[in-house]
Amino acid sequence: MTNPLINLNQPLAIDPKTTALVQIDLQHSNLGRTLAPYPGSQVVANSVRLANAFRQHGGTVIFVRVDVTQLLRLSADAPLSRPLDAPPLPAHACDLVPEAAVQEGDLIVTKKQWGAFHGTDLEQQLRRRHIRTIALTGIATNIGIESTARAAYDLGYELLFAEDAMSGISAEEHHFTTEHMFIRMGHVRSTDAILRSLG
Numbered sequence: 695m696t697n698p699l700i701n702l703n704q705p706l707a708i709d710p711k712t713t714a715l716v717q718i719d720l721q722h723s724n725l726g727r728t729l730a731p732y733p734g735s736q737v738v739a740n741s742v743r744l745a746n747a748f749r750q751h752g753g754t755v756i757f758v759r760v761d762v763t764q765l766l767r768l769s770a771d772a773p774l775s776r777p778l779d780a781p782p783l784p785a786h787a788c789d790l791v792p793e794a795a796v797q798e799g800d801l802i803v804t805k806k807q808w809g810a811f812h813g814t815d816l817e818q819q820l821r822r823r824h825i826r827t828i829a830l831t832g833i834a835t836n837i838g839i840e841s842t843a844r845a846a847y848d849l850g851y852e853l854l855f856a857e858d859a860m861s862g863i864s865a866e867e868h869h870f871t872t873e874h875m876f877i878r879m880g881h882v883r884s885t886d887a888i889l890r891s892l893g
Contacts, residue, residue, distance in 0.1 A: 697873035702857055702884040706891040710753035713854075714825045717741050718758050718810065718832030718839050720794040723787040729833060730865035732858055738793045740859035740885040741831040747892050749797065754823050756801045758810040760838065761788050809841035817849065827852040829888065831859035836871040843879055853880025856888055 720741060725734040745755045790796060803816045810816050820828070828851045830839050839860055843853055855876045862868030876882050883891075 696869070697877065700873060700877060700882050702882065703887045704883065705887065706854070706881060706883060708827070708829075708854070708888070708891045710748055710751035710892055712825055713748070713827040713829060714754040714756055714820055714823070715744055715748045715829045715831070716756045716758060716810065716816075716842065717745070717794070718830065718842060718860075719760050719834075720757065720832055721759050721788055721790050723760075723762050724833040725791050727833075727863070729861040729863065731868055732861040734833065734861065735793075737831065737833060737859055737861050738791065740856065742793070742795050743885060744829070744831060744856060744859060744888060745795070745797075745800075747889050748829075749799075751892050753892075754801070754820075754825060755797070755799075756803060756816070756819070757790055757794065757796055758803045758805060758814075758816070758832070758838070758842070759788055759790055760805050760807075763788070807841075808838050809845050810838070811842065811845040811849070820851075825851070827854060829854040829856060831856045833861055835860045835862040835868040836875075837863075840871050840875060843876065847879045854888065855880060855882045856885050857882050859885050 720738055748755050801819055803810060803814050805814050828846050832839055846853060857872050872882050
């Protein structure tokens, strides 16, 4: 972290009963990519540590996956959607990786765009559980996570970002988003700091 405003280890007051851990796109199509600054294996491992702690303390754990075959294709200088002539995706591309360790009682939300709110029942599930705070992990920092965070912020949720439980397509994109965008929307902390705050 180069932003002096960020202290990744600063303690927080987290009420797990009103907090949901929302894990973005921990699926085969993303974990097969080269990611930075953290490898996909670290993102998954830290997400699992957080999920286990949230469950233990009565928190809500939600997995979001994207149906990459349904992503909107619009003209752009650097499109992220797959080219129309690309070979077909493997059958399991949209499935959550086994290492993410989905447990009975966890929620799974499927989206067809970058963000996890539009066109899904995520907000309904959060409201039913009286969730006020969303903790975010996953892939990619400045795409699925940032899109979800912006929508959550507009809806009035408090936000918590596990900086070392997410990663980007490049380290530069990850650092810009965490150091310049996420600090304007919520709290950026390390996985260890969040675990300590849960008790």
